[in-house]
Amino acid sequence: MDITITRNPSPAEKPDPSTLGFGKIFTDHMFVMNYTAGQGWHDARIVPFGTISLHPASTVLHYGSEIFEGLKAYRRADGKVQLFRPIENIRRMNRSAERMCLPQIPESDAMEILTAFIRLEQDWVPSAPGTSLYIRPFMFGNDETLGVHSVKNAVFMIITSPVGSYYKEGINPVKIMIESTDVRAVRGGTGEAKCGGNYAASNRAGEKAEEKGYSQVLWLDGVERRYIEEVGAMNVMFKISGEIVTPRLSGSILPGITRKSCIELLRSEGYTVSERLISVDELEQAMETGTLEEAWGCGTAAVVSPIGELCYNDRKFTVNGGRIGKVTQHLYDTLTGIQWGTLADSFGWTQEI
Numbered sequence: 001m002d003i004t005i006t007r008n009p010s011p012a013e014k015p016d017p018s019t020l021g022f023g024k025i026f027t028d029h030m031f032v033m034n035y036t037a038g039q040g041w042h043d044a045r046i047v048p049f050g051t052i053s054l055h056p057a058s059t060v061l062h063y064g065s066e067i068f069e070g071l072k073a074y075r076r077a078d079g080k081v082q083l084f085r086p087i088e089n090i091r092r093m094n095r096s097a098e099r100m101c102l103p104q105i106p107e108s109d110a111m112e113i114l115t116a117f118i119r120l121e122q123d124w125v126p127s128a129p130g131t132s133l134y135i136r137p138f139m140f141g142n143d144e145t146l147g148v149h150s151v152k153n154a155v156f157m158i159i160t161s162p163v164g165s166y167y168k169e170g171i172n173p174v175k176i177m178i179e180s181t182d183v184r185a186v187r188g189g190t191g192e193a194k195c196g197g198n199y200a201a202s203n204r205a206g207e208k209a210e211e212k213g214y215s216q217v218l219w220l221d222g223v224e225r226r227y228i229e230e231v232g233a234m235n236v237m238f239k240i241s242g243e244i245v246t247p248r249l250s251g252s253i254l255p256g257i258t259r260k261s262c263i264e265l266l267r268s269e270g271y272t273v274s275e276r277l278i279s280v281d282e283l284e285q286a287m288e289t290g291t292l293e294e295a296w297g298c299g300t301a302a303v304v305s306p307i308g309e310l311c312y313n314d315r316k317f318t319v320n321g322g323r324i325g326k327v328t329q330h331l332y333d334t335l336t337g338i339q340w341g342t343l344a345d346s347f348g349w350t351q352e353i
């Protein structure tokens with residue numbers, strides 16, 4: 001692939017790692033590439049980070065033709081930088097593109113772009129414990145017309161942001177509210193695609209939860225409002241009477257790469273993990289009787305995040321005394337150990353760049 005590089009003439013100072021938070025600071029460059037039907041992808045370029053200009057009729061501004069991904073680059077103790085299962089993100093992005101009638105990017109091209117870009121920005125990968133460089137690839141439809149149809153023009157970009165923890169709680173348990181009015185997605189809709197509209201539609205419930213002191217909402221299925229789906233920015237897992245359970249991939253939840261990794265890791269260690277329907281009644285009963293032993297969320301930004309309190313229809317339930325559970329802690333330690341290179345990667349998940 002031919003990628004032209006225009007270096008930023010005034011690179012920024014690297015931030016103090018204690019002030020990072022999530023997605024507030026951006027690196028010196030961004031990747032941009034255009035798609036035109038009949039011509040394919042063209043003009044791959046790395047340019048100084050900055051604003052972009054769009055035609056006021058651009059498809060994305062009217063019809064939400066947008067998909068994105070999220071992955072991280074980690075600084076190992078030996079100073080090298082590695083990615084975690086990047087091919088999984090590339091494949092999911094192409095599946096999201098297919099759902100949203102956006103163009104695919106060949107896997108090998110996407111990998112080449114990603115590694116070339118992260119190599120150029122590698123000084124931005126922080127080294128303080130718990131920090132990483134969050135990578136946000138995204139694509140949007142960019143026809144300059146108001147007709148509703150699959151697009152003939154698209155833009156693919158990558159921006160990167162040095163980050164600390166996603167939740168202000170860090171690894172401490174978060175409080176989650178089960179949402180029983182709004183729904184996030186339905187089967188056959190766009191729930192399993194990583195598209196911007198899913199997040200726009202979930203903000204109302206998220207705001208309501210935040211007002212009540214909860215970090216995010218736990219969604220129920222869109223048809224019966226009965227089955228557990230996922231949390232705003234992470235998949236969810238429970239340990240109920242010794243059984244580790246997580247909602248099966250139904251078509252309406254995001255097939256998380258952290259979810260997949262947790263399942264593979266636990267199964268490789270002899271745990272049984274059931275991917276199945278979990279009704280909110282089953283969960284409520286488990287909370288009432290104390291058989292809900294642990295609950296946690298998992299996602300790239302959120303890593304493995306213990307859930308210390310769940311609220312359903314204004315009833316509050318504390319999980320594991322509000323403390324991180326054994327399996328949750330073990331998953332956090334093992335996954336982050338592999339990601340930051342302090343534990344051996346027997347799965348071949350990491351890729352040095």
Ligand code: PLP
Nearest residue numbers: 233234235254256257258299300
């Ligand atoms: N579910 C939603 C809605 C998300 O936004 C995310 C974050 O990407 C996840 C689940 C977890 O997915 P992954 O582990 O691939 O980051």
Ligand code: COI
Nearest residue numbers: 070071233299300301302
């Ligand atoms: C991620 O974990 O990468 C996500 O995309 C979550 C995000 C919505 C902050």
